Amino acid sequence: METAESTAIDYKELDEIIEKEFDLDKENLIMMLQAIQDRYTYLPEAALYYLSAKINVPMSQIYGVATFYSTFSLQPRGRNIISTCRGTACHVRGAETIREKLENMLCLSEGETTPDNRFTMETVRCVGGCSLGPMVKINDEMYGNLSSDDQLKKILDKYK
Amino acid sequence: MKIQSVKDLENIRRTYARELYYPDSIKVNIGMAMCGIANGARASYEKAVKEFSEDSRVAIRQTGCIGFCEKEPLVEIFKSGTPRIIYKNITEDKISETIQSHLENKFKKDWILGQVRDPRSLIEEDIENPLDAVTPFKEVPFIEDLPFYNRQVKIVTRNCGYIDPDSIEQYIARNGYSAFFYALNELKPDEIIKTIRESGLRGRGGGGFPAGIKWATCAKQKGERYIICNADEGNPGAYVDRSIIEGDPHSILEGMLIAALAIGSSQGFIYVRHEYPLSIKRLVTAIKAAEEYGLLGDNIGGSDFSFHIKISTGAGAYVCGESTALMASLEGKVGRPRAKYVHTVEKGFRNSPSNLNNVETYANVPAIILKGAEWYASMGTEHSKGTKLFSLVGNIKNSGLIEIPMGVSLRDIVFEIGEGVVGDKNLKAVQTGGPSGGCIPESMLDIPVDFQKLTEVGSMMGAGGMIVMNEDVCMVEIARHFLEFNKEESCGQCTPCREGIKQMLEILTAICEGNGQKNDIEHLEELGSMMQKFSLCALGTSAPSPVLTTILYFRDEYESHIKDKKCPAGVCTSRFQQRGKEKSPCQ
Numbered sequence: 001m002e003t004a005e006s007t008a009i010d011y012k013e014l015d016e017i018i019e020k021e022f023d024l025d026k027e028n029l030i031m032m033l034q035a036i037q038d039r040y041t042y043l044p045e046a047a048l049y050y051l052s053a054k055i056n057v058p059m060s061q062i063y064g065v066a067t068f069y070s071t072f073s074l075q076p077r078g079r080n081i082i083s084t085c086r087g088t089a090c091h092v093r094g095a096e097t098i099r100e101k102l103e104n105m106l107c108l109s110e111g112e113t114t115p116d117n118r119f120t121m122e123t124v125r126c127v128g129g130c131s132l133g134p135m136v137k138i139n140d141e142m143y144g145n146l147s148s149d150d151q152l153k154k155i156l157d158k159y160k
Numbered sequence: 161m162k163i164q165s166v167k168d169l170e171n172i173r174r175t176y177a178r179e180l181y182y183p184d185s186i187k188v189n190i191g192m193a194m195c196g197i198a199n200g201a202r203a204s205y206e207k208a209v210k211e212f213s214e215d216s217r218v219a220i221r222q223t224g225c226i227g228f229c230e231k232e233p234l235v236e237i238f239k240s241g242t243p244r245i246i247y248k249n250i251t252e253d254k255i256s257e258t259i260q261s262h263l264e265n266k267f268k269k270d271w272i273l274g275q276v277r278d279p280r281s282l283i284e285e286d287i288e289n290p291l292d293a294v295t296p297f298k299e300v301p302f303i304e305d306l307p308f309y310n311r312q313v314k315i316v317t318r319n320c321g322y323i324d325p326d327s328i329e330q331y332i333a334r335n336g337y338s339a340f341f342y343a344l345n346e347l348k349p350d351e352i353i354k355t356i357r358e359s360g361l362r363g364r365g366g367g368g369f370p371a372g373i374k375w376a377t378c379a380k381q382k383g384e385r386y387i388i389c390n391a392d393e394g395n396p397g398a399y400v401d402r403s404i405i406e407g408d409p410h411s412i413l414e415g416m417l418i419a420a421l422a423i424g425s426s427q428g429f430i431y432v433r434h435e436y437p438l439s440i441k442r443l444v445t446a447i448k449a450a451e452e453y454g455l456l457g458d459n460i461g462g463s464d465f466s467f468h469i470k471i472s473t474g475a476g477a478y479v480c481g482e483s484t485a486l487m488a489s490l491e492g493k494v495g496r497p498r499a500k501y502v503h504t505v506e507k508g509f510r511n512s513p514s515n516l517n518n519v520e521t522y523a524n525v526p527a528i529i530l531k532g533a534e535w536y537a538s539m540g541t542e543h544s545k546g547t548k549l550f551s552l553v554g555n556i557k558n559s560g561l562i563e564i565p566m567g568v569s570l571r572d573i574v575f576e577i578g579e580g581v582v583g584d585k586n587l588k589a590v591q592t593g594g595p596s597g598g599c600i601p602e603s604m605l606d607i608p609v610d611f612q613k614l615t616e617v618g619s620m621m622g623a624g625g626m627i628v629m630n631e632d633v634c635m636v637e638i639a640r641h642f643l644e645f646n647k648e649e650s651c652g653q654c655t656p657c658r659e660g661i662k663q664m665l666e667i668l669t670a671i672c673e674g675n676g677q678k679n680d681i682e683h684l685e686e687l688g689s690m691m692q693k694f695s696l697c698a699l700g701t702s703a704p705s706p707v708l709t710t711i712l713y714f715r716d717e718y719e720s721h722i723k724d725k726k727c728p729a730g731v732c733t734s735r736f737q738q739r740g741k742e743k744s745p746c747q
């Protein structure tokens with residue numbers, strides 16, 4: 001399993017993000033962090049130090065932003081992120097049951113990653129697919145009208 | 161090509177309207193908003209493209225969503241001179257057969273939702289109905305007559321499901337950007353503001369502040385002014401803004417352009433939540449296309465007016481939907497609200513005057529400019545004009561997105577448009593306003609839905625989420641659900657909100673677990689009233705609403721949890737009291 005220490009940072013690639021895509025502009029900090037996280041599945045500390053020096057924003061502030069917003073993770077995550085929706089419409093249509101089913105299938109609780117790095121389990125506050133509740137989001141794909149174990153198993157099988 | 165004049169715009173309109181309304185090939189429009197895709201629309205689309213790629217008679221296209229989520233994937237098929245048929249639930253396994261049988265004039269009757277009577281939007285009255293000369297199908301209902309649609313008035317959603325959201329030409333074909341050109345060429349800034357003020361348009365982001373007054377105040381400020389669009393839509397149960405962006409992104413850009421003209425701004429921002437990847441994609445495409453046509457950028461339409469729009473994304477913080485927090489977040493900072501001694505129209509983003517409106521607010525603007533303030537103000541109630549979008553969800557038969565004039569009763573929304581509760585259950589409550597709103601009991605469903613009335617009964621309009629709850633939903637547990645949400649989303653800087661929510665949640669959890677104490681209800685009310693009075697921002701002042709309204713209308717449920725240690729709906733019994741007793745297979 002990948003650990004925080006073992007992540008190798010490609011600084012050239014990081015420059016592409018910070019300079020080319022976002023113009024070294026501090027106002028783009030949140031989007032830069034998103035791009036870094038998309039690349040590494042999380043925010044590696046070394047990358048944050050580099051970013052801090054590059055755009056001249058103190059680490060304290062970067063750390064503040066990285067911990068304030070719920071989509072950021074300071075720990076490595078799996079190749080696929082499962083987010084069960086906890087919005088109200090999903091809630092009244094059985095989201096808790098779906099979450100428990102998934103947790104049992106993968107032996108994971110919220111925030112944990114499978115030993116083979118295949119899945120990380122998270123929750124999200126409403127993905128806006130309320131008419132299809134309960135919903136689960138895997139990476140950027142949405143799945144709705146979930147109920148049975150079989151259905152969930154088929155979906156999980158698509159992700160390696 | 162840069163559009164330099166109304167004439168250029170007209171030319172594009174004419175060319176593409178022909179393609180839109182009188183296609184030579186058979187057009188297959190597949191609804192591909194996020195909910196359609198999650199229901200299998202992408203698979204249907206890919207299958208159709210694969211199967212019919214060789215067939216020159218057929219053109220497969222994507223559109224946004226016509227709102228009837230329950231029936232997705234929705235597929236419309238027609239060609240020039242024939243009725244426009246909308247098929248329902250056309251998943252991958254049915255798509256080929258649907259198209260094939262349509263080609264052979266052997267329509268799959270059972271799969272038809274209805275036919276279109278008039279595809280024009282209400283800003284296209286200057287052209288004739290392309291279906292006037294077409295004999296409708298017998299025995300197939302018009303979708304405009306279906307209970308789900310017959311009370312709807314589509315102003316904001318006029319293009320959703322009728323155009324390809326990635327095509328600026330199709331937006332123009334449906335008279336898009338003509339309101340902007342009219343404002344640019346014919347109206348002075350204060351005339352635009354006057355129109356918006358007289359229309360009675362109020363902010364659709366929840367608070368309902370009159371848009372015209374906000375614009376007027378911002379326009380009076382000195383220096384660089386910013387136009388900001390709030391597309392953070394974090395309210396659970398609401399997907400109004402998502403549907404507009406995914407179905408008709410240019411209507412928002414046009415609304416922002418008109419606001420920029422009126423207020424005097426050259427830079428706009430759209431703050432979109434990160435959880436809406438498709439919305440971000442559609443907006444990026446729309447902005448790029450508008451730039452290519454010279455509708456965004458410098459010297460728009462050959463004038464000396466310049467306006468740019470940049471997209472910024474959130475990162476999963478509900479509180480960033482609040483105006484001051486949003487502007488901090490736009491600056492790349494932590495999104496904590498500040499006290500509003502000085503309003504953001506005076507000092508907002510970069511400490512400069514900033515006009516923030518919601519997606520739906522901006523999307524209303526082009527139609528108001530074209531059709532006039534009086535027309536808009538003729539719809540709705542005394543203090544709430546025009547239409548409002550709602551996502552009608554939960555335990556409801558016809559779930560989906562609806563646009564109705566203000567003032568329709570909750571009962572009509574649930575039982576006529578929504579055709580009632582799913583299954584044979586009874587209705588218990590309708591929740592509006594998300595975690596800042598309340599649960600309205602069945603006995604009060606006759607209230608007309610507008611800003612005033614919803615506030616009067618202890619709830620609020622909010623973003624437009626309307627969650628129908630049947631008798632199996634426990635009101636105490638729902639109150640707890642919202643408080644848990646508010647606890648996670650509270651930014652933590654002010655004590656009333658941070659500590660108040662925490663205390664209330666502890667009490668509610670104990671009640672759900674069967675450990676409620678005699679004075680719990682009074683404690684909840686006391687804490688709630690403290691938070692309403694002293695919290696810094698509206699997240700804190702409204703966080704107690706779900707609890708206080710459920711105490712007000714469903715006190716007996718609280719009492720049976722506390723006194724009899726019983727959950728009448730049976731929810732808490734299984735969720736809180738038996739938890740841990742059954743071993744999970746992992747342990």
Ligand SMILES: Cc1cc2nc3c(=O)[nH]c(=O)nc-3n(C[C@H](O)[C@H](O)[C@H](O)COP(=O)(O)O)c2cc1C
Pocket residue numbers: 362363364365366367368369390391392393394395478479480481482483484516517518519521623697698699
């Ligand atoms: C906690 C909180 C969350 C909010 N979330 C949103 C939101 O997601 N979208 C929105 O348009 N307004 C939201 N608002 C309301 C905004 O503060 C602001 O009033 C609104 O965007 C102004 O636009 P309008 O006048 O067009 O409604 C929120 C307010 C609070 C207190």
